[in-house]
Amino acid sequence: MKKALAAAFVCALAVLLVYVVALLPPMGDPDNPTNQHVVPRYLEQGAQEAGTRNIVAGIVFNYRGYDTMGEVAIFSAALAGIFAVLGTGRRKIGRAILDESRVSFSFVSGTAVVLLTPLVMVFSIYVILYGMDLPGGGFQGGATIGAGAILFTAAFGFCRAQERISHRLRIILESAAISGFFLVGTVGVLGGGNFLTYMLPSLGAGAGAAVRTVMLVLLQFGIGIKVGVICTSILFALLREEETDDLEHAC
Amino acid sequence: MLQPLNIVLLALLIVTALVACLHRNLLVAVVMLSVFSLTMGVVWVMLRAPDLALAEVVAVGVVTTVFFVITIFRTERREE
Amino acid sequence: MTWNMLADNINYAVAMVLFCIGFYTVIVRSNLIKKIIGLMVMQVAVFFFLVSVGYLSGGSAPIVMPGEVPSAMVNPLPQAMILTAIVIAVSTTALFLSLVLKFYSHYGTVDMDKAKEDQR
Numbered sequence: 246m247k248k249a250l251a252a253a254f255v256c257a258l259a260v261l262l263v264y265v266v267a268l269l270p271p272m273g274d275p276d277n278p279t280n281q282h283v284v285p286r287y288l289e290q291g292a293q294e295a296g297t298r299n300i301v302a303g304i305v306f307n308y309r310g311y312d313t314m315g316e317v318a319i320f321s322a323a324l325a326g327i328f329a330v331l332g333t334g335r336r337k338i339g340r341a342i343l344d345e346s347r348v349s350f351s352f353v354s355g356t357a358v359v360l361l362t363p364l365v366m367v368f369s370i371y372v373i374l375y376g377m378d379l380p381g382g383g384f385q386g387g388a389t390i391g392a393g394a395i396l397f398t399a400a401f402g403f404c405r406a407q408e409r410i411s412h413r414l415r416i417i418l419e420s421a422a423i424s425g426f427f428l429v430g431t432v433g434v435l436g437g438g439n440f441l442t443y444m445l446p447s448l449g450a451g452a453g454a455a456v457r458t459v460m461l462v463l464l465q466f467g468i469g470i471k472v473g474v475i476c477t478s479i480l481f482a483l484l485r486e487e488e489t490d491d492l493e494h495a496c
Numbered sequence: 497m498l499q500p501l502n503i504v505l506l507a508l509l510i511v512t513a514l515v516a517c518l519h520r521n522l523l524v525a526v527v528m529l530s531v532f533s534l535t536m537g538v539v540w541v542m543l544r545a546p547d548l549a550l551a552e553v554v555a556v557g558v559v560t561t562v563f564f565v566i567t568i569f570r571t572e573r574r575e576e
Numbered sequence: 577m578t579w580n581m582l583a584d585n586i587n588y589a590v591a592m593v594l595f596c597i598g599f600y601t602v603i604v605r606s607n608l609i610k611k612i613i614g615l616m617v618m619q620v621a622v623f624f625f626l627v628s629v630g631y632l633s634g635g636s637a638p639i640v641m642p643g644e645v646p647s648a649m650v651n652p653l654p655q656a657m658i659l660t661a662i663v664i665a666v667s668t669t670a671l672f673l674s675l676v677l678k679f680y681s682h683y684g685t686v687d688m689d690k691a692k693e694d695q696r
Binding site for chain 2: 586587590593594597598600601605607609610612613614616617620623624627628631635636637638639650655658659662663665666669670673676677680685686687
């Protein structure tokens with residue numbers, strides 16, 4: 246009974262929404278209200294003002310830099326919540342999914358992953374670095390780093406992966422990344438501009454553009470490394486089952 | 497946007513979303529969610545958004561799917 | 577409203593249908609993992625709708641190549657917003673999954689109705 250009522254309600258909602266959405270201006274029309282006002286300025290002057298050829302990256306890092314800062318804060322808050330619920334993994338790991346008692350080294354997958362993981366990491370650094378001129382960017386490269394860590398963990402087990410990417414290394418990388426983001430934002434303030442401007446207005450045009458490119462690259466690396474480290478931390482938090490202080494049976 | 501390729505992609509989206517939401521075996525549902533995300537990646541490329549295609553395929557199609565599979569492994573596999 | 581208008585805006589209509597599919601799953605299914613899957617479908621449907629609003633017929637990707645006309649590019653502003661939104665979707669899904677693990681270790685089941693019955 247409740248299911249039928251819910252189905253009827255959802256069907257009515259779907260009909261209403263489809264009716265409303267069909268009344269919108271036709272898709273792809275150049276005279277749509279969404280394509281006026283701000284967007285022509287982004288498209289025409291974005292490459293010079295933001296310093297990137299990828300205009301979406303220019304909007305994300307330059308015109309809407311505060312939103313990116315907020316997104317990074319949300320991701321860190323999600324990691325803090327996951328640590329609060331599942332434990333931080335600072336002590337020794339007693340039991341985990343994919344630990345050595347349950348997974349045995351398979352020659353085929355081990356060899357394949359040994360060959361693939363460096364390529365995946367190099368590809369993710371390529372995606373982060375070329376995010377300004379080609380499709381890509383900080384977040385995409387960071388998620389690919391996380392995918393490489395997942396690959397490594399799936400083939401070699403949780404304990405070997407934890408040795409490679411230890412808790413201290415992850416904390417240092419993540420803190421450095423987020424501090425780097427805020428430091429790059431503050432450099433603009435020191436130069437006399439606003440927070441998150443990437444120019445020191447005292448420099449000339451050529452040197453100013455070079456400084457801006459350097460700062461954007463640092464920013465994208467900061468975000469990419471941060472997202473990759475957070476993804477691996479979430480993976481390890483979901484995998485471990487028991488923490489212990491007993492060093493004999495620990496991982 | 498009524499060309500055959502778009503129609504096929506949109507129909508695939510709806511079919512995979514229906515299977516992901518209504519199937520009782522949770523592992524099948526999660527794999528269908530991953531297929532949904534990959535189809536969405538192709539739709540992003542059709543909408544001329546390559547950044548979003550990269551982000552969606554890697555973040556939702558790989559990373560979130562692995563998290564789901566780990567959670568299903570640690571809890572129940574069928575929905576009953 | 578004619579069918580021609582709907583045929584132009586079919587992307588929007590499919591996005592709304594996907595939203596309703598996800599919504600039905602969230603409110604009807606009592607399994608927590610199904611609810612997360614429904615939530616993810618809803619989020620992707622909204623992203624699809626917002627980026628299709630910014631589409632330009634015959635436009636190209638918003639990357640400045642030498643010798644290209646900037647005004648023939650697709651609207652890049654919704655794409656930037658949805659990039660942030662994808663990150664947020666991933667992080668809320670990960671947090672929700674960790675809460676489901678804790679729920680399972682406490683109640684022994686992932687089904688909300690069964691957990692409520694067992695508590696009584």
